[in-house]
Amino acid sequence: MLRGIRIIEIEALGPAPFAAMMLADLGAEVICIHRKGTAAPPGMPERSILDRGKKSIALDLKNAQDLQIAQELIATADGLIEGFRPGVMERLGLGPTQMHQKNPKLIYGRMTGWGQQSARATQAGHDLNYIALSGALWSASAPNDTPLTPPTLVGDIGGGALYLVAGLLAGLLRAAETGVGTVVDAAIYDGSAHMMNLLMALRQAGGFGETRGENLLDGPHWSRTYLCKGGGYIAVQCFEPKFYAIFLAKLGLGDDPDFLHQFDKTLWPELTVRLSGRFAEHPREYWADMFNDCDACVTAVLSPAEAAQDAMNSRKTWLTQDGHLQAAPAPRFDDKIRPIGTSPYRDQHRAHILADLADRLTSSSKPKYPGGV
Secondary structure, three states: OOOOOEEEEEOOOOHHHHHHHHHHHOOOEEEEEEEOOOOOOOOOOOOOHHHOOOEEEEEOOOOHHHHHHHHHHHHOOOEEEEOOOOOHHHHHOOOHHHHHHHOOOOEEEEEEOOOOOOOOOOOOOOHHHHHHHHOOOOOOOOOOOOOOOOOOHHHHHHHHHHHHHHHHHHHHHHHHHHOOOEEEEEEHHHHHHHHOHHHHHHHHOOOOOOOOOOOOOOOOOOEEEEEOEOOOEEEEEOOOHHHHHHHHHHHOOOOOOOOOOOOOHHHHHHHHHHHHHHHOOOEHHHHHHHOOOOOOOEEEOOOHHHHOOOHHHHHOOEEEEOOEEEEOOOOOEOOEOOOOOOOOOOOOOHHHHHHHHHHHHHHOOOOOOOOOO
């Protein structure tokens, strides 16, 4: 879908490489400028899944010759992704004003936690901090439990990487029409807050308030997970009355007077305790089989490795490549599964990238880069 689009990625952590991976999955040519003379960032492997489908060149952006290579590469690109703190790219000579002089159509993607301008713009932070202050963490977890979300999914990936991708794609569409680039300020704080608008719409309708445990998505006995015998978990979310009726029928509770009052908040704690005892009577697989072929909206809670073995993976959503389990590109187009790109070694494509750059500079009547191949 993005064939012919070139993205330059400056190596960073978390949401920035994820966003670049998604663009590569969509067919863009993504060139990652890895740090020269260093190993992968802490906690990341040498050949990361997040680098799949990309080309790699290692540069020292504090070296004048390497910096020139980076500038010329960016001048050939449709989009850029960087994840430094505000001001770092400007000090390197790679800021948006500087690069738009060389490439007016450039879509300059900036990935931060707190945004380019804010009360915390220069402060350190992580996924949990951003969503804590944005309001997105508030409703997480069951009542009386400490707020907890799946690591990175709400902040780094949902509120960060995916909003950066959306901004880049919107910018590319406008640039194709007008020839004018833009700066995408993708802040995890902003994106995670924006995702709360679905819940804010429920609040507008009176179905979601600020008191945890009293809302339709965080309080009911029919909207939570339960521990099963042997340690597995089952997920229940039969929101609509017709699905709730199926749920009760399967459990033999269709005539229980308390369970019939689905939306009575005063009963939710007691009914949660009753269902907790019920689900603890049998293993997860017992319940998964019971609810497998009906619309009760009850499913097992699976690990990624288990998901890869589940019947749902007939879609080949989970695949193993280069010895590592990973999810296939998404979304799909025309119901086709796109192949997963290979993850490069750091600096693997140096010769190819410099040769291509030299050809581009020559064809544009610019001086040939002296360090090219």
